[in-house]
Amino acid sequence: MPEETILETRDLVKEFAGFVAVNGVSLRVARGSIHALIGPNGAGKTTVFNLLTRFLPATRGAILFNGEDVTHARPADVARRGIVRSFQMSAVFPALTALENVRIALQRPLGTSFHFWRSERTLQALDARAVELLAAVGLEADRDTVAVELPYGRKRALELATTLALDPELLLLDEPTQGMGHEDVGRVVALIRHVAAGRTVLLVEHNLSVVQDLARRVTVLARGAVLAEGSYDEVSRDPAVLEAYIGAPA
C-alpha cells in the first residue's frame, strides 16, 4: 500500500536574477516520517525551505500540503495550516523570557492578539501549557531566564518548544544541530525523535550521523536538483552522491 503523502512539490523552480537556485525539485514526504534533505553547501536546501514556507515565492512549480495547493498562500497562512519551520541560526525572541517565548506561539489561537485594550494578565491562562512545553525540552528551570542569556543548545531547545506549541503537522527543521558540541547533538537528536512522534519532520542537516540516526528517507540535493533519493544506506552508496560530496569520480 502506498504511503500517504503529506507534502508534495512538483517541479519546483526558484531563479534569482539568472541564477537557478532550485531547479525542478519534486519531493514527496510521507506522513509520519522523518525525511532528511541533505547536500553540499549551496545545493539549495535552505531555499527549498524558504519556498515551502513561502518566505520566498517560487518561480515555477507547485507545492501541495495535504493535497491542497499552497503555492500562493501567504507565509503566516502556511504556518496556520500546520507547516512550521525553524531557522538555521537559532530563532528565539532574545529579550523575552523562555516562558514568554513559548507563550507567543500559544497566544494566537486565543484570538486576542489584536486586543490592545486587554490586560496581559489574560495571557497567564497559557502559563501552565507553556511550562509543560518547556519541561518537554528540559527547560523547566529556565522559565524566567531571558532567552538571550541561554546557552546555544538551550536556545535551540527553546526554539523547538516554541515550534511545538503550535502543534504543527509538519515540522521543518533547518540544521537543528548546527554549531553544537557533541553532547548537545545527542540531546537534540533524542529531542527530535521525541517530538516526531505523531507528526512529520522534514529536516535539513549537515551532520550525516544525525541523518543516519533519524531519517527514514533521504533526498540528496546538488546544484538545486534532486540527485538521489532513498534510505540512508541506499543514498550513501550512490556513486553520484559520493562524487557530489567528495568530488571524486566513482
Added chain:
Amino acid sequence: MSAPALRRLAWAAMVLLGLAAPYLVYPVFAMNVLCLALFASAFNLLLGYAGLLSFGHAAFLGAAAYVTGITLRTWGLPTELGVLAGTAVATLLGLVFGALAIRRSGIYFAMITLGFAQLVYFLVVQLPWTGGEDGLQGIPRGKALGLLALDGPVTTYYFVYVAFLAGFWLIQRAIHSPFGHVLRAIRENEPRALSLGYDVAHYKLLAFVLSAALSGLAGSLKAVVLQFASLSDVHWHRSGEVVLMTLLGGMGTVLGPSVGALLVVTLENYLADVGSWVTVITGAVFVACVLAFRRGIVGEVRALVRRSFIGGKP
C-alpha cells in the same frame, strides 16, 4: 521592593505631580509639557515597542491641531467634538500612511513617512482655510462637555490632564496587552513571528494607527491649549524633536518619553532668553545624553534600580 510595586509607586508619583503641577509652574507651560509628553509617548509606542522609526509624526500632530482649530473656530463646534475630529483625522491619515509605509523597513520606512509628512506640510501651506504662513490664530477653547468653561488656565489644565491620562493609560495598556506581546515579538525577530503564523504587517499597521491617533489627540489638545495651530506643528523639525525627546527620556520605557518631553520643553522655555543658542544647547545635551547613557534617562534609572534593589540583570 518588587518591580510591579515600583511601577505603582512611579505611577502614583506621576499622577500626584500632575495634579499639583498648575500650582507649581505656569499652567500653560505644564499643559504644553503634557501635550508633547503624550505625543512622545505615542511615538514611543511605535519606535520602542514595534521597532519602527517614523520621521513623519509631525503630520499627525499638526493635521489634528489644524482640524481642531477649524472645527472650533470656523464651525464653532463644542471643544470635545473638535478634539475628537482632530484625533479622527490623524487616525485616518495614520491608516493611509501606515498601510503604504509598513511595506518597507528601516531607513526606507523613515523616508516614506517623511515624504508623507512633507506632503501634509505642503497642503497646510497651500490650502485656503489654514491661514498659510500665519497659521490659525484665536482658536476658542469653548466649554468642555457644554458645562465647564475652559476660560481659566487651571480649568483648562485639568481638562487637558484628564485627556492626557486617558491617552497615556491607553498607551501603557497597549504595551502590556496581548497585542503588545506580539508587537515585541515582531520587534525582536520578525521572521520568527511570521513563521509562528502572525501576519506581521497587520500588527505593525495597528501599532502605526494607534500611534498616529494618540499623536493626533496630543495635537488637538495643543491647539486648544495654545489657541493656535501653526506651521511649526507640521514641520519636519517637529518630527525630529519627538525622536529627540523619546531617546533622551528612554526609548522603550513607559515614562521615558514624558521625561524627555519635560526636559526639552523646559530647556526651550527657560533658555528662551539666550535666543537661538537654545538649539545649540539642546543639541549638546542630546549628544551628551546619547553618548553617556544610551538607554536614556529613565532607561538608566531603571537599570540602576534593577541592579540595586531587585538584584536582577539590567
